[in-house]
Amino acid sequence: MNGIRSLNNALTDIDVQLPPKQYIKNVLGVTCNNLGYLFGTVIEMDENDEAHMLVSYNLPESYPEMVNKVKGKILSGPAGETFKTGKIVVLHDPYSDPRLKPWSDLRIITGIIEIMVWVPLFKNGKIFGICVLYGEKERDIAQNELSSLESIGVMISIAIASNKYLDKLTQKTKELQKTYDKLEIKVEERTAELQKYTKELQHSNELKNLFGDVLHHDLLNPAGIIKGYTEVLLSTEKNQKTIRSLKVIERNTEVIIKLVETVSHLAKLESVDDIKFQKIDLCDIIKDAMSDFESELDNEQITIEFTPKLDCFVNVNPLVKEVFVNLLSNAIKYGGDKDKSRIIIDISNNNTDWIITVTDFGIGIPDEDKPHLFERFKRTDRRGIKGMGLGLAIVKRIIDLHGGHVGVENNPNGQGSVFWITLKKA
Numbered sequence: 001m002n003g004i005r006s007l008n009n010a011l012t013d014i015d016v017q018l019p020p021k022q023y024i025k026n027v028l029g030v031t032c033n034n035l036g037y038l039f040g041t042v043i044e045m046d047e048n049d050e051a052h053m054l055v056s057y058n059l060p061e062s063y064p065e066m067v068n069k070v071k072g073k074i075l076s077g078p079a080g081e082t083f084k085t086g087k088i089v090v091l092h093d094p095y096s097d098p099r100l101k102p103w104s105d106l107r108i109i110t111g112i113i114e115i116m117v118w119v120p121l122f123k124n125g126k127i128f129g130i131c132v133l134y135g136e137k138e139r140d141i142a143q144n145e146l147s148s149l150e151s152i153g154v155m156i157s158i159a160i161a162s163n164k165y166l167d168k169l170t171q172k173t174k175e176l177q178k179t180y181d182k183l184e185i186k187v188e189e190r191t192a193e194l195q196k197y198t199k200e201l202q203h204s205n206e207l208k209n210l211f212g213d214v215l216h217h218d219l220l221n222p223a224g225i226i227k228g229y230t231e232v233l234l235s236t237e238k239n240q241k242t243i244r245s246l247k248v249i250e251r252n253t254e255v256i257i258k259l260v261e262t263v264s265h266l267a268k269l270e271s272v273d274d275i276k277f278q279k280i281d282l283c284d285i286i287k288d289a290m291s292d293f294e295s296e297l298d299n300e301q302i303t304i305e306f307t308p309k310l311d312c313f314v315n316v317n318p319l320v321k322e323v324f325v326n327l328l329s330n331a332i333k334y335g336g337d338k339d340k341s342r343i344i345i346d347i348s349n350n351n352t353d354w355i356i357t358v359t360d361f362g363i364g365i366p367d368e369d370k371p372h373l374f375e376r377f378k379r380t381d382r383r384g385i386k387g388m389g390l391g392l393a394i395v396k397r398i399i400d401l402h403g404g405h406v407g408v409e410n411n412p413n414g415q416g417s418v419f420w421i422t423l424k425k426a
């Protein structure tokens with residue numbers, strides 16, 4: 001009786017937060033020590049009726065090896081009876097008990113064992129294992145001890161269930177870790193790829209800058225020298241045929257210089273991804289761009305109609321002037337009959353943007369050419385009109401840098417085109 005009371009006290013002292021297997025070992029330990037058993041084991045049967053020892057307390061060294069040998073035979077002994085009846089089986093004087101006979105040749109039980117108790121372990125109402133206690137002194141086992149052993153069976157069953165749950169959790173955590181590791185490797189690979197790509201991009205940007213510089217120094221300077229000498233020669237030359245040839249050289253050198261300047265300008269713009277903005281009135285920018293064409297407007301009868309509006313502020317880089325210079329230059333170039341060319345610049349707005357249109361009444365643009373017009377070196381069939389196909393690429397690049405949009409439509413009021421751009425209101 002005393003043994004049961006001290007067993008109960010000892011059981012409640014076991015830390016329930018221990019890992020389940022350690023908890024079961026401690027339960028076995030206090031049971032053996034308080035009820036006078038020598039050692040104990042907890043055995044689980046799998047779906048093939050094979051026994052697996054989960055936990056043991058104070059076990060003789062040779063025992064685990066022996067359990068392995070009785071694999072498949074365990075249910076033929078007293079354990080089988082426990083499984084059949086679902087009740088605790090007590091074996092007195094195990095040597096002479098016929099139920100242990102099938103095992104006797106395995107010499108599982110050492111000479112000192114006088115009593116064996118087989119406690120069933122349940123899960124969902126079904127036996128899945130046994131707790132076996134081995135005593136060295138023959139004695140009667142009272143009903144209250146049997147009740148305590150039943151409770152111990154329940155405690156061990158619960159601990160085994162939580163151990164399974166823990167195993168599953170550990171397994172899931174391992175799987176998660178594996179997935180995470182794989183993901184990490186993928187992220188590392190992607191980062192490495194991106195770094196490589198960024199390096200390549202930097203390299204190609206550097207090449208672009210280098211190309212621009214080479215163009216400037218190695219092409220523009222010699223072209224400038226040719227132009228200078230041509231001018232000197234032209235100023236002294238008397239022979240008309242030579243003068244005509246020199247003028248051809250001069251014109252073509254100017255084309256080269258313009259081309260180099262435009263290409264290196266575009267190359268620089270392409271490598272810019274961060275530009276500085278300032279608040280400027282759009283009308284001032286347009287007027288400034290118009291002033292670049294004063295001489296052409298005077299000589300040829302071209303009119304630009306523009307009625308400035310009040311407070312059309314935008315946050316832009318002064319580069320935006322280039323946009324209007326290019327659009328006006330095209331409107332003049334492709335504006336048709338030079339004697340009565342008419343260009344209209346208009347500013348309208350929606351909630352967020354200013355919409356600027358440059359309308360001409362010139363030769364117009366076929367629909368099939370419109371989608372490619374803003375790509376570099378794209379020219380439609382414009383025989384006789386000088387150009388490089390870079391102006392609109394520059395326009396688009398500058399507007400892109402400002403987060404705006406650009407496009408072209410047919411002039412709804414007759415022949416010609418309407419180029420439009422949008423810029424965010426400041």
Ligand code: ADP
Pocket residue numbers: 326330331334335360362363364365373378379380381382386387388389390391392393417
């Ligand atoms: P470029 O004028 O030097 O050829 P752009 O990039 O400025 O290069 O223009 C590309 C092409 O778009 C031009 O070759 C021309 O065919 C067409 N284009 C541009 N503006 C107009 C316009 N206002 N009217 C008709 N065609 C135009």
